[in-house]
Amino acid sequence: MCEQKPDRMGVRKTRFFAIRNTYPDLLGMTMKDWMELYGELGHYKGGGMEPPCHKLRFKLKDRSIVQSELIFLALDRPQSIKKLRGSQATGFWLNETKELDKAIVDMADLRHGRYPSKMDGGPTWHGMIGDTNAPDEDHWYYELEQEVKPQGWSFFVQPGGLMREMQVDKEGRNRWTGKWIPNSGAENLHNLPADYYTRGQEGKSNDWIAVNLANEFGSVHTGKPIYEQQWSADIHISDTIEFVPEAPIEIGLDFGLSPSAIIGQLSSRGAVNILDELVAMGMGINQFVKTVLKPHLHRYYGKASSIVYIGDPAGDKRVDTDENTVFKELDDLGIEAFAANSNDPEMRWEAVRWYLEQLRDGKPAFRVHPKCRYIISGFNGGYQFRRLQIGGSVARYHEAADKNKYSHPHDALQYLCMYYRGDYEIPTSLFEREETMVEDTWGL
Secondary structure (H helix, E strand, O other): OOOOOOOOOOEEEEEEEEEEOOHHHHHHHHHHHHHHHHHHHEEEEOOOOOOOEEEEEEEOOOOOEEEEEEEEEEOOOHHHHHHOOOOOEOEEEEEOHHHOOHHHHHHHHHHEOOOOOHHHOOOOOOEEEEEOOOOOOOOHHHHHHHHHOOOOOOOOOOOOOEEEEEEEOOOOOEEEEEEEEEOOOOOOHHHOOOOHHHHHOOOOOHHHHHHHOOOOOOOOOOOEEOOOOOOOHHHHEOOOOOOOOOOOEEEEEEOOOOOEEEEEEEOOOOOEEEEEEEEOOOOOHHHHHHHHHHHHHHHHOOOOOOEEEEEOHHHHOOEOOEOOOHHHHHHHOOOOEEEOOOOOHHHHHHHHHHHHHOEEOOEEOEEEOOOOHHHHHHHHHHOEEEEOOOOOOOOOEEEEEOOOOOHHHHHHHHHHHHHHHOOOOOOHHHHHOHHHHHHHHHOO
């Protein structure tokens, strides 16, 4: 408001909209906080047919006059975009952005920069400013920040109030101790009571703490995350890992009607880099290979020196109504895959945990690219042991992993890590086909 260039009459004109998802939150939080800070700079008008508005007018030292208005709107569903149509705004304040529907944000992005008019010099600055707690990895906000990264958009992450306490054990493995410790880099500590965040974690689950106190992407789940003691988003997520064409790639496969393919490479120092994930819902393996896997590999990994496929051993079993197997079907599609030696869950989980806990030259031995949303969401709690619905003060959980949208890609990841760790005997035929594998795989 103050930075707007004065018009020919020395007046700095602007118009902003403050948006929240519901009126109770808008009136009780957004508007209340604003008016406590800036209420004396103008007058507030609420009620009636028009939305609440704070009209500001005050002088600056250069004798220019700031004349602005902040209009408060509650937009709780996609249909609410009609309230923005025709609005002429300098900018928008998206309070608790993750609570807003993406359609609201999209429309707001088309309505700023329209006030003041060109006749009055136009806006010196226009745009959107948002604030939010960390959203879920399935959220549109996560996709924009981590994957799309729109031109002209900037995302900033404030340090959380708590952070994970990590410790290197005697075997050189970097492990989370299970404790949360105060983060000295957290903002606004001088305005908070002593031990505010430490006290706030009492009685809360780790995934709740991660999202609400440590400001990590995640989800608040009712189950127990399978890799709770080994996984750290800050340590294991890396956007610096890249595909190395000179090295082979390996692909873990899980079948069924939710087929998944996890693409990885082993670095020169023996670290696992998870480059990519392909996950489909309600699709057979034949369609998945033809329409998803092969086109993706051809486009992004066509220069790989070779490709090794490791799949769910259940894919080697025939059903009563069909003599075919998944591996036979893959072979007919030009993909020679081999089955895991074991489908024992404990063995599979241990292979992943082993890499999560390891260091290579002081760096994590397991890294996953941010675009692998299902894998990351699973690590953050989506891949879990479901809680048993029984009474008592102590929570109890199923011994088997919950079957959900995260379990299939994580099964594929486990086959991959078992292969990297040496839990497989590679069929001789794979070595015999090594020189022609890429050509045969593409089916070209």
